Amino acid sequence: MNKKLSLLGAAVATSLLLTNPAPAEAKIPFFSGEQEIPTLAPMLEQTTPAIVHISVAGNREVRQRLPEAFRHFFGQRGSNEYKEERPFKGLGSGVIIDAEKGYIVTNNHVIQDADEIEVRLKDGRTFSAKKLGADPETDIALLQIEAKKLVQITLADSDKTRVGDFAVAIGNPFGLEQTVTSGIISALGRGGLGIEGFEDFIQTDAAINSGNSGGALVNLRGELIGINTAILGPNGGNIGIGFAIPANMMKNLVDQIIEHGEIRRGSLGIRGQDVTSDLTEAMNLKVSRGAFVNEVMPDSAAAEGGLESGDVIISMNGNKINSFLELRAKVGTLGAGREAKFGILREGKERTITVKLKEVSTSQVAASQMHPMLDGAELSNAEGGGVKIDSIANNTAAEQIGLQANDVIVGVNRQRIANLAELRKMLDNRSGVAALNIRRGNTNLYVLIR
Structure with a gap:
């Protein structure tokens, strides 16, 4: 109740006292004794x-950091x-x-x-x-854990979550167990934040703080719509921008761990980019969002399924695709061997193509495992030595520092590298800024990472 409403309530009460000097009971004007006050308590009693x-x-x-004097004393070079x-x-x-x-x-x-x-x-x-x-x-x-009389949460279909839906975060911020906060779904499909290698976050303004990590984001039925994982805020404090991993993505990953004991990353085998206004105009597209296919790799799942360069992927398994980054996250977490139905736009006509995802090659890894500023790039061993950048996702750290698809990293800090293992070793042992020696076509250049 705001201040104006509080004063209004006081005026009504005063008026009643003047006309009836001995009222039996003062009534709150908003909820009578017979009305049920809205509450989340019953849902939380079942969910928490x-x-x-x-x-x-x-x-x-x-x-x-070793002091300079000790570095020479211990022979460190x-x-x-x-x-x-x-x-x-x-x-x-x-x-x-x-x-x-x-x-x-x-x-x-x-x-x-x-x-x-x-x-x-x-x-x-x-x-x-x-x-x-x-x-x-x-x-x-x-x-x-081995325990009896446990209570499990019900999983929601997180793909049906809408912006504006009410959401409740439950967890243990700062060790304060069973803390509950509420808000709404602020946005869907958030990516390009550089938090994780594969990002397709649900954004919420329900208060999330340190210790909430791994907790639940639920709807008003108490169904799990996401796993709280990160916040955007100064000094780790809440400013109303929190992120959760969608329940459907989580379930895909957990199913792989249960079945295989590991994650078997799905691979589509395309290079692409977001649909932009410039691309829409140049290609005369009828959509403003989606994932544009620049290239289909030979012998890939996409090639076998019938995808072609120039296609625009607008949906996956019946759910809209708004960006190439979102497509990458959904494909990468669905799992190798799974089938995916893609809605595509080809020459102005909509079609549906079913693709059986392949497994990401063991020689191909996400660059974020090497260094955070390489997030968004896919790396593999290059023929003739070095590390090839197979693709770059839009709006990622790798794109922002100037890396491009088909670049080959041939050295770090003027020391040549032959493969992924040597690149990882060089970056693990780096001190301060690292200079990547890049071969781009017939040109050599340097890209600095911190």
């Missing part, structure tokens, strides 16, 4: 037992950094998705490097958890 508190402990490798292991503790949240089998989903960054994982339920029971698998590229991890 599925949200758990996670505490971890372990040892983590950290880099320390080339680098003024050294690595050491330090103990750490952390807190987070998790969601029970299978009560019978004791499966709990959380964020990979919550349990990464942990030697001990402890799960505490709402009823106070505590269990040691076993890590079944994880995917750092999407920040999803699957745990298991």
